[in-house]
Amino acid sequence: MPSIELSSKQTADFELLANDGFAPLTGFQGKADYDAVVETMRLADGAPWSIPVVLGAETGEVGETVDLIGSQGEALGTITIEEVYERDLKNEAEKVYRTTDDAHPGVAALYSENSRVIAGPIEANTLPDHIDIVKPYLLTPAETKAEFAKRGWKTVVGFQTRNPIHRAHEYITKVALEGVDGLFLHPLVGETKSDDIDAETRMRCYEVLIDGYYVKERVLLGVNPAAMRYAGPREAIFHALVRRNYGCTHFIVGRDHAGVGDYYGTFDAQHIFDEFEPGELGIEPLKFEHSFWCNLTGSMATSKTSPAGPEDKVFLSGTAVREMLTRGERPPVEFTRPEVADVLIEAMAGAEVPA
Amino acid sequence: MPSIELSSKQTADFELLANDGFAPLTGFQGKADYDAVVETMRLADGAPWSIPVVLGAETGEVGETVDLIGSQGEALGTITIEEVYERDLKNEAEKVYRTTDDAHPGVAALYSENSRVIAGPIEANTLPDHIDIVKPYLLTPAETKAEFAKRGWKTVVGFQTRNPIHRAHEYITKVALEGVDGLFLHPLVGETKSDDIDAETRMRCYEVLIDGYYVKERVLLGVNPAAMRYAGPREAIFHALVRRNYGCTHFIVGRDHAGVGDYYGTFDAQHIFDEFEPGELGIEPLKFEHSFWCNLTGSMATSKTSPAGPEDKVFLSGTAVREMLTRGERPPVEFTRPEVADVLIEAMAGAEVPA
Numbered sequence: 001m002p003s004i005e006l007s008s009k010q011t012a013d014f015e016l017l018a019n020d021g022f023a024p025l026t027g028f029q030g031k032a033d034y035d036a037v038v039e040t041m042r043l044a045d046g047a048p049w050s051i052p053v054v055l056g057a058e059t060g061e062v063g064e065t066v067d068l069i070g071s072q073g074e075a076l077g078t079i080t081i082e083e084v085y086e087r088d089l090k091n092e093a094e095k096v097y098r099t100t101d102d103a104h105p106g107v108a109a110l111y112s113e114n115s116r117v118i119a120g121p122i123e124a125n126t127l128p129d130h131i132d133i134v135k136p137y138l139l140t141p142a143e144t145k146a147e148f149a150k151r152g153w154k155t156v157v158g159f160q161t162r163n164p165i166h167r168a169h170e171y172i173t174k175v176a177l178e179g180v181d182g183l184f185l186h187p188l189v190g191e192t193k194s195d196d197i198d199a200e201t202r203m204r205c206y207e208v209l210i211d212g213y214y215v216k217e218r219v220l221l222g223v224n225p226a227a228m229r230y231a232g233p234r235e236a237i238f239h240a241l242v243r244r245n246y247g248c249t250h251f252i253v254g255r256d257h258a259g260v261g262d263y264y265g266t267f268d269a270q271h272i273f274d275e276f277e278p279g280e281l282g283i284e285p286l287k288f289e290h291s292f293w294c295n296l297t298g299s300m301a302t303s304k305t306s307p308a309g310p311e312d313k314v315f316l317s318g319t320a321v322r323e324m325l326t327r328g329e330r331p332p333v334e335f336t337r338p339e340v341a342d343v344l345i346e347a348m349a350g351a352e353v354p355a
Numbered sequence: 356m357p358s359i360e361l362s363s364k365q366t367a368d369f370e371l372l373a374n375d376g377f378a379p380l381t382g383f384q385g386k387a388d389y390d391a392v393v394e395t396m397r398l399a400d401g402a403p404w405s406i407p408v409v410l411g412a413e414t415g416e417v418g419e420t421v422d423l424i425g426s427q428g429e430a431l432g433t434i435t436i437e438e439v440y441e442r443d444l445k446n447e448a449e450k451v452y453r454t455t456d457d458a459h460p461g462v463a464a465l466y467s468e469n470s471r472v473i474a475g476p477i478e479a480n481t482l483p484d485h486i487d488i489v490k491p492y493l494l495t496p497a498e499t500k501a502e503f504a505k506r507g508w509k510t511v512v513g514f515q516t517r518n519p520i521h522r523a524h525e526y527i528t529k530v531a532l533e534g535v536d537g538l539f540l541h542p543l544v545g546e547t548k549s550d551d552i553d554a555e556t557r558m559r560c561y562e563v564l565i566d567g568y569y570v571k572e573r574v575l576l577g578v579n580p581a582a583m584r585y586a587g588p589r590e591a592i593f594h595a596l597v598r599r600n601y602g603c604t605h606f607i608v609g610r611d612h613a614g615v616g617d618y619y620g621t622f623d624a625q626h627i628f629d630e631f632e633p634g635e636l637g638i639e640p641l642k643f644e645h646s647f648w649c650n651l652t653g654s655m656a657t658s659k660t661s662p663a664g665p666e667d668k669v670f671l672s673g674t675a676v677r678e679m680l681t682r683g684e685r686p687p688v689e690f691t692r693p694e695v696a697d698v699l700i701e702a703m704a705g706a707e708v709p710a
Contacts, residue, residue: 172533174656175530175533175534176534177659177660178527178530178643178644178657178659178660179530179531179534179641212662213651213652213661213662214660214662215658215659215660215661215662218659218660286534287534288533289533297568298688299654299655300654301529302533303570304532304533304570304573305529305532305533305569305570305573306568306570307567307568307569307570307571333653
């Protein structure tokens with residue numbers, strides 16, 4: 001039987017197709033769905049879907065069943081090819097990423113893929129391998145839904161980041177949790193750009209933070225195997241749909257969700273939810289502004305809840321934080337919990353300080 | 356023309372009938388509505404309504420139009436009597452207040468009313484008088500809805516208390532505000548039991564708190580002229596319906612909302628919302644647990660968001676706080692903002708320390 005070796009992004013897509021994280025998809029998308037997704041943010045049948053899930057490949061013909069090999073060499077399963085077609089990568093970039101600039105990491109990744117794609121249902125023999133620290137948290141949608149039910153959670157808010165978790169993230173997750181039964185922390189552990197903090201370090205941050213500062217009965221930590229697209233607004237919808245599939249009723253959308261550089265407006269990823277009818281996505285976005293420690297009110301806050309001027313807001317740029325950590329210094333406790341800072345300091349020991 | 360002098364509770368009911376705060380009611384309830392409200396928490400036509408709005412009176416006959424005189428002597432307007440009937444006060448207490456104990460202040464007030472009631476539409480010539488500090492905040496439902504629209508608020512959360520506002524209240528109002536466009540602080544300024552803090556003092560507390568700690572563009576202060584019933588769960592629904600009429604989309608329901616003594620379970624006033632279909636009330640409850648300052652997390656929190664043990668939670672009983680204030684001492688800043696404490700200290704100077 002012929003076989004195709006998948007990239008790490010394709011391997012992650014396979015995992016989410018196999019575990020129902022990408023429901024209602026059951027395979028790599030054919031042309032009707034692909035075109036509808038790119039042009040209308042919907043599948044051909046009208047259901048919301050914002051990012052193409054396609055398999056670019058040089059080989060494979062209609063009617064063949066082809067072995068799919070994961071990026072770690074796993075014999076994942078097969079695809080039964082029903083369609084082979086060409087896609088317009090530049091049009092996909094323009095519509096999905098809102099830019100054709102190959103300095104955008106998601107666009108660059110897209111341009112590196114084959115424009116020839118093969119489409120059809122998959123069969124999974126096994127799920128992809130992961131690093132050890134991720135393994136205990138590799139819950140499938142069926143498993144998370146069972147756990148939510150066991151805990152009696154009727155309303156669950158999902159939280160996505162690709163970044164280490166600072167006080168700002170802790171604040172919005174807790175504000176969201178006050179209004180629902182449970183919190184599903186669901187960091188993305190698939191491929192990210194090379195200057196993002198690695199998944200292992202981020203998982204350690206979550207572990208120490210939950211251990212010290214969260215109520216264990218009210219929080220569940222899982223991982224989203226997906227690769228980052230950095231597609232901003234379109235990816236916010238994509239992230240929400242995936243969390244719906246994992247059983248969440250609500251999803252946190254912060255400032256510049258899934259964004260990179262200056263490609264998207266700060267709140268574009270919140271506004272895009274208004275393009276869907278209420279209830280249509282099957283999950284409700286909870287939209288948050290930029291949060292910070294406020295010395296005036298003695299609390300975390302946003303510009304909605306603190307009247308403080310800039311002098312009373314604890315603000316540090318990402319670069320400043322990275323420099324402090326690389327030098328072995330903890331950021332202020334108002335910015336990062338000390339236990340999280342120590343994980344980051346250990347991980348960054350010896351790293352080059354950015355210019 | 357015959358006339359009837361209204362009690363302060365009846366005067367408040369007149370105001371809310373006249374200003375549409377009690378919509379869809381347009382007058383004091385007839386027997387069909389009264390019976391349906393008491394027995395089923397609905398009007399005769401099925402619309403949700405949880406507390407009777409009736410006019411107990413010794414005089415007045417069917418067909419008469421009677422002048423209504425407010426508790427300050429105001430010539431408020433008229434009632435055109437369409438029905439005269441007897442109600443069973445004990446049954447009303449049992450169903451609405453869940454107790455027939457006349458030690459309950461709402462039940463005691465009910466028992467002091469006439470069981471003979473007159474019913475029919477009202478006509479308002481003027482609205483009741485109020486103390487000076489309340490006057491700038493006497494916004495009608497039409498006025499608050501216009502103000503919300505002017506500010507571009509599509510979602511507005513309403514907050515009710517009959518108590519001074521401490522950090523715990525500030526926390527839940529701000530958590531709620533993070534999820535919506537605006538906050539409508541709507542303290543009740545009608546009749547309360549004699550050992551509650553007076554409305555004038557409470558209004559001063561709101562003024563200094565908003566001035567120092569809230570974002571003026573995100574908060575509106577109004578007053579609810581209603582009298583307290585202390586009916587717990589039934590009154591929580593009533594409070595929510597009134598705030599719906601003022602234009603709120605969400606309503607904060609804390610622990611023991613509108614409760615008194617030990618008559619209601621801590622979360623009964625939250626559970627009762629589940630007895631209505633989603634959307635039926637026209638306003639969404641936001642349910643909060645008891646909140647406190649937590650030394651472990653360095654923030655306000657609830658038992659959902661802080662894993663701290665009792666030793667790390669700043670807790671003061673109402674009695675302890677009252678004793679401190681009466682002695683001229685500010686409670687800890689983690690419990691009460693200093694500016695609010697000073698208002699309360701001034702108001703309580705010379706008051707008797709409770710035994």
